[in-house]
Amino acid sequence: MAETINMPKLGFDMAEGTLVRWVKQVGENINKGDVLAEIETDKATVEVESPAGGVVLQLIVNQGDVVPVNAPIAVVGVAGEKVDAPLVESGKQKADVKSDEKPAPQPQGKTDSAPQALSTPQPPVSSLQSPEIKASPLAKKIARDNNINLAQLQGTGPGGRVVRKDVESALSGGQMSKVSSLQSPISSLPIVISHEDEVVQLTKLRQAIARRMTESKTSVPHFYVSHEYKMDAVMAMRKQINEYLPDNEKLSVNDFIVKAVALALREFPNLNATFAGDKVVRHGAVNVGVAVAVTGGLLTVVTKNTDQLPLRQISGDVKQKVARARDGKVKPDDIEGSTFSISNLGMYDVENFIAIVNPPEAAILAVGSAREVPVVDNGEIKAGWRMKATVSVDHRVSDGAEAAQFMQSLAKYLETPVLMLV
Amino acid sequence: MAKITMREAISQALMEEMDRDPAVFIMGEEVGVWGGTYAVTKGFYDKYGPDRVKDTPIAENAIIGAAIGAAMVGQRPVAELMTINFAFSAMDYIVNQAPKLHYMFGGQFTVPMVIRAVGGGGRQLGATHSQTPDAIFAHFPGLVVVSPGTPEDAKGLLKSAIRSNDPVLFIEHATMYQVRGEVPEGEHLIPIGKSKVQRVGKDLTIVTYCKGLELSMKAADELSKEGIEAEIVDLRTLRPLDMEPVLASFKKTNRAIVVEEGWKSYGVGSEIVSRIYEEAFDYVDAPIIRVAQKEVPLPYNRALEQAALPQAPDIIAAAKEVLR
Numbered sequence: 001m002a003e004t005i006n007m008p009k010l011g012f013d014m015a016e017g018t019l020v021r022w023v024k025q026v027g028e029n030i031n032k033g034d035v036l037a038e039i040e041t042d043k044a045t046v047e048v049e050s051p052a053g054g055v056v057l058q059l060i061v062n063q064g065d066v067v068p069v070n071a072p073i074a075v076v077g078v079a080g081e082k083v084d085a086p087l088v089e090s091g092k093q094k095a096d097v098k099s100d101e102k103p104a105p106q107p108q109g110k111t112d113s114a115p116q117a118l119s120t121p122q123p124p125v126s127s128l129q130s131p132e133i134k135a136s137p138l139a140k141k142i143a144r145d146n147n148i149n150l151a152q153l154q155g156t157g158p159g160g161r162v163v164r165k166d167v168e169s170a171l172s173g174g175q176m177s178k179v180s181s182l183q184s185p186i187s188s189l190p191i192v193i194s195h196e197d198e199v200v201q202l203t204k205l206r207q208a209i210a211r212r213m214t215e216s217k218t219s220v221p222h223f224y225v226s227h228e229y230k231m232d233a234v235m236a237m238r239k240q241i242n243e244y245l246p247d248n249e250k251l252s253v254n255d256f257i258v259k260a261v262a263l264a265l266r267e268f269p270n271l272n273a274t275f276a277g278d279k280v281v282r283h284g285a286v287n288v289g290v291a292v293a294v295t296g297g298l299l300t301v302v303t304k305n306t307d308q309l310p311l312r313q314i315s316g317d318v319k320q321k322v323a324r325a326r327d328g329k330v331k332p333d334d335i336e337g338s339t340f341s342i343s344n345l346g347m348y349d350v351e352n353f354i355a356i357v358n359p360p361e362a363a364i365l366a367v368g369s370a371r372e373v374p375v376v377d378n379g380e381i382k383a384g385w386r387m388k389a390t391v392s393v394d395h396r397v398s399d400g401a402e403a404a405q406f407m408q409s410l411a412k413y414l415e416t417p418v419l420m421l422v
Numbered sequence: 423m424a425k426i427t428m429r430e431a432i433s434q435a436l437m438e439e440m441d442r443d444p445a446v447f448i449m450g451e452e453v454g455v456w457g458g459t460y461a462v463t464k465g466f467y468d469k470y471g472p473d474r475v476k477d478t479p480i481a482e483n484a485i486i487g488a489a490i491g492a493a494m495v496g497q498r499p500v501a502e503l504m505t506i507n508f509a510f511s512a513m514d515y516i517v518n519q520a521p522k523l524h525y526m527f528g529g530q531f532t533v534p535m536v537i538r539a540v541g542g543g544g545r546q547l548g549a550t551h552s553q554t555p556d557a558i559f560a561h562f563p564g565l566v567v568v569s570p571g572t573p574e575d576a577k578g579l580l581k582s583a584i585r586s587n588d589p590v591l592f593i594e595h596a597t598m599y600q601v602r603g604e605v606p607e608g609e610h611l612i613p614i615g616k617s618k619v620q621r622v623g624k625d626l627t628i629v630t631y632c633k634g635l636e637l638s639m640k641a642a643d644e645l646s647k648e649g650i651e652a653e654i655v656d657l658r659t660l661r662p663l664d665m666e667p668v669l670a671s672f673k674k675t676n677r678a679i680v681v682e683e684g685w686k687s688y689g690v691g692s693e694i695v696s697r698i699y700e701e702a703f704d705y706v707d708a709p710i711i712r713v714a715q716k717e718v719p720l721p722y723n724r725a726l727e728q729a730a731l732p733q734a735p736d737i738i739a740a741a742k743e744v745l746r
Contacts, residue, residue, distance in 0.1 A: 138676050141704040157708065158746050164676055164707045 002077030003052040009069040010041050010332045016068045017041050018204065024056045030076060037073065038328075042208040044299055044335060045328040048073075055079040135162035142167045149295070152326055172248050205297040216359045220275075221395040224354055227407040229414045231370045231385035237417045245312075248319075253370055253387075254290065254344050255315040259420045260413035261365060262286045262306035262314075265340055268406045272339045274360040275396045289338030289358070290318055292325045299325045300358060302338040311420060342367060352388040362397040366390045387414075423604040431573035431605045432538075432594065433462050435580040436500065438608070440470060443498060446584055449476040450485060450502030450538075459504050460540060460599050482508045486515040486537065490589075493535040494523065498584060506539035506593060507551050509559075520589035521564025532587040536580070541569075542595040542633055542683055543731055549719035552596075552727070554684035556632075557693070559591050560660035567660040568614060569593040571635030573603040575658055578612030586614060595633045595683075617664040619671060623651035626741055627671040629694050630681035631657040634713075634732070638681050641737035652741060660690060668694065669702050676707035679740045683732060686714035711740045 007017050017039040024030050024037075032053040038045050058075040061067050133150045135143070139162045143150045146167075153170050155162035202210065234256050242250045265272040269282040286307040289300035301321035303314055321334045343355045344367040355366035368388045375384035389410075393403045413419050426434075440446045447470075448454075448463060454477040457464035467475045478485050482503060489501035503509055509516055520533050543552035560567045566588050570576040576594070583590040620635060621642055628638045635656050642652040653671045657663065672678050678698065680691035691712035698710060716730040 136676075136707040137703050138705050138707040161708075 002057055002075050002081055003054075004072045005036065005048075005051060005074045005076060006070045006072050007039070007067045008048060010039075010046060014041050014069055016066050018066050019061050019063055019073060020045055021063055022059055023047070024050075026056050026059055028056050030054065030056055036076075039067075040204055042204050044205065044294075044325070044330040044332075046332060047329060050076055052076045055081075057081060133162065134160060136164065138164050139167045142171075146171055147327065149326055151295070169247070203296045205294075205299075209297050212359060213356055216357050220357050220359065222357060222392050223395050223400060223403070224390050224392050225400060225403040225407055226352060226388060226390040227404075227411065229387045229389065229411055230375075231387045231414065234414055234417045235370065235385045241311075249312065249316065251311060251315050253346065254342070254367075255311055255318065256414065256417060256420065257344065257365075257367055257389075258288050258290060258303065258306060258314055258318065258342060259309075259311050260410055260417075261340065261342060262288050263413050263420065264406055264409040266307050267409050268402065270398050270402060271363045271391075271393065271406055273362045273397055274339075275362060275394055280362075280397050283339040285339065287337050287339045289335075289341040289361075290322070291341060291343040291355075292322050294325050294328070299330060299335050300338055300341050301325055301330070301334050302336065304337065340364070346370060346387070352390060354390050355392050357392050357394055361394075363391055363393040363403070366392065423606060425602050426573055426605050427599060428573045428576055428594070428601045428603075429460065429462055429599040431577040431603075432580055433464070434605070434607075435577045435584075436463065437466070437469075439498075439500075439581055439584045440466075440474065443584075444474075445496060445498045446500065447474040447476065447492075447497060448500050448502065449478050449489060451478055451480055451504050453477060453502050458502070460594075460596075462538075462599075463502075482512040483515060486512040486520070489535045489537070490515055490520050490523070490533055493533045493589070494531045498534050498536075500536045500538060500584060503537060503539040505547075505551055505596070506541040506555060507553050509537075509539055509555075509591075516591065517559065517562045517565060521562050524588070525564060533589045534587045536583045536586075536590045536592055538580075538592045538594065540596050541593045542597060543715075543720045543727060544597045544633075546722055546724055546727060547596075548722045552720040554633075554682070554715065556593055556660055556682075557684055557689045560663075560690065560693075563661075564588070565661065566590040566614060567593065568658065569595075569632040569660060570658055571598075571620070571630075571632045571656050573601065574605045574610075575612055575618075575656070577605050578610045579614060579658065581609075582611050582614050585611075590614070593632065598633060598636065601636065612658075615659045615662040615664050617655055617657050617659070617667040619653060619667055620656045621652065621654040623653035623675070625650045625675060625677070626652050626744055627668070627675045627678040628652050628654045628681055628737065628741070629657065629668050629678060629691075630654065631660070631690070633683045634681040637732065637734050638737055641734040641741065644734065644738055645741055650741065650745065657690075657694075663693070663697075665694075665697050665701065669698065672698055672702050673705045676705050677710075677744045679711045679713055679737065679744055681713045681732060681737055681740075683715055685717055686712050687717060689714055708744045708746070711744050713737050713740045 019037055020040045021038045023035045030036060030050050030053060033049050035047040036050040037048045039048055054076045055078065056074065057077045061073050067073060134155060135150050142164060148167060148170055150162055153162050153166050156166055157163040238251055265286045272283050272286055274281045285305055287302050287304050288306040289302045291298050291300050303317045306314060324330045324334060340361055341358045341364040343364060345353055346367055346369040350368045352368045353366050355364045357364050366389060370385050370387040372383050373386050374381050391403050391407060448466065452459055453463045454467040454475045463475065485501050489499040492499045520535060523531050523533050541554050556567060556569060559565060568579050568583055568590055570579050580592055583592050621639060630638045638654050642654060645652050653675060655668050655671050680694045682690045684690060691714055695710045695712065713732045713736050715732060718730055720730055721727050
């Protein structure tokens with residue numbers, strides 16, 4: 001008996017999804033749990049697994065179509081099985097879906113139907129090879145064969161050219177481990193000298209970011225507290241630990257920050273909270289999110305119960321989720337449920353910056369670069385590692401003094417990192 | 423195996439072929455009574471007599487023209503050009519007649535002729551006697567161009583050249599006659615048109631031939647001390663060009679330099695680089711660099727001459743550049 005597969009609902013506020021790519025085609029065998037399609041929601045591109053096994057009998061919607069939640073998208077059954085008439089009919093239904101769907105502002109001068117315009121954003125493969133990325137032909141080929149996004153690699157060849165060893169080290173997890181900080185693909189968009197205005201249709205992700213950030217900055221009263229951390233102990237401990245870890249498991253500075261923040265949040269439950277009208281919900285779990293730049297926007301990947309996990313496990317978890325986010329293969333669970341966020345621009349040689357609270361969280365920590373600077377120690381000028389960070393807090397939930405104490409508590413862990421190990 | 427000089431290896435090849443086939447004979451300036459400018463044919467005149475070892479007037483067009491005629495009627499002449507620079511005097515015969523006769527007469531004639539020519543600089547012979555114009559000759563379909571870099575290859579390739587039914591330009595380097603190497607005694611044939619890996623490595627490929635091989639081997643030894651293992655592919659034959667070992671090596675190392683003694687522009691290196699880009703583009707991990715002679719007429723002054731010729735340090739620098 002043929003089984004109809006519907007557009008899944010992947011978040012409580014999801015109303016529709018864009019079918020980005022069919023992974024299986026009509027006539028292909030499919031097992032229960034195999035990936036059938038990739039769909040794009042407000043937040044990310046996710047894989048849809050087939051709830052049934054058999055043969056793909058019919059794909060009801062086209063790639064690029066915007067489909068309401070629970071509308072049929074495909075039929076799986078036994079080879080040769082006749083597809084019921086109503087199901088075939090729903091193919092027409094699809095056309096209605098299309099014409100009903102009149103989303104958002106139409107880009108000027110563009111006559112394509114809107115759903116198509118919406119569907120243009122990144123099926124993961126399309127972002128792999130942008131001509132503007134400086135990479136050797138070999139690096140490009142290896143990246144293409146392995147579905148690696150060159151834009152996210154740091155080239156070590158002359159002039160920053162991405163060469164074979166860069167891609168290979170990314171493949172073995174080397175470079176990917178650096179990704180805990182934001183690396184913006186935007187910087188590698190083509191520089192085209194044109195005197196014409198360019199109209200860029202927002203992706204779903206971009207629309208979501210626009211909506212949520214506007215909501216946050218207009219409805220959440222922010223205040224900010226900055227602190228400078230002595231990072232010498234963390235740098236030394238990291239070096240010591242990494243000597244014993246394989247390349248793909250080395251700890252990043254960010255891993256230490258994530259752990260320290262989680263422990264500090266345990267002491268300041270009011271910052272691990274959500275404002276809810278006439279009350280504040282202090283979350284029982286500390287789930288720290290890390291902002292990750294992806295093509296066309298950013299996502300926050302979440303490590304659940306961060307305070308309970310050892311550093312190495314946090315590091316591995318973040319690495320995995322960041323890699324999935326970059327590949328556009330993120331799972332809903334990777335990005336749901338954070339109670340506090342960290343945005344780290346350390347790898348861009350940023351001294352300090354300020355982030356916008358990521359609702360419904362109450363606070364977010366913006367982290368700059370750890371850098372070796374002259375410091376005064378016992379009246380003498382010496383070299384020392386320093387890192388600046390700024391916490392942005394929802395003033396409805398907390399006040400300056402509490403945030404300052406939180407930042408001090410964070411200093412305790414970062415400056416005596418052995419505390420993170422006990 | 424005996425270690426003999428390049429001179430002895432070439433001499434052995436000539437003698438063995440003359441002993442084997444009475445149609446083989448030698449002609450050229452000073453090849454007979456004097457024994458050859460580079461003493462390659464010393465003793466031949468006494469052994470084979472004036473009919474098979476012919477001293478000629480100083481007239482290169484006459485030498486090559488006569489050799490072509492002899493070849494067309496069934497002889498196997500080995501014509502010697504005292505230097506390849508004099509080939510320009512016989513250019514019409516070398517590039518316009520010999521390579522095309524078989525084709526233009528619909529296969530009625532073959533031209534089984536070998537032109538032995540001495541090329542290269544480094545002996546302070548001045549700008550007009552020190553050139554490496556190999557690429558010019560390799561440009562013409564129908565003319566086989568061979569240029570060995572070891573005594574073993576010199577012997578094996580010259581014997582094959584003499585037995586070939588196509589006209590072969592066999593280029594020897596003026597500064598390499600004393601280079602020693604192991605050479606099998608007696609019958610030893612190396613097929614024309616086969617490149618050879620002369621040194622195995624993994625970090626980069628050096629494509630070269632003739633004098634460039636000697637320099638590249640030296641450079642590779644230096645690089646090895648720094649942990650860089652260069653693989654050296656010796657072309658040995660410029661036409662027909664065998665790219666297979668070059669491509670196989672490049673697909674392994676993904677980085678290459680090409681070393682030749684001739685000028686860089688429009689040279690052998692340009693050809694090799696183009697072929698790699700055309701046939702192994704997806705394996706290119708860094709721009710391929712050519713190491714070649716400076717673009718000047720080669721100076722007579724020793725210091726300037728050495729500065730204008732490619733040297734081992736140039737190869738080392740280029741290798742490091744492509745590995746950057």
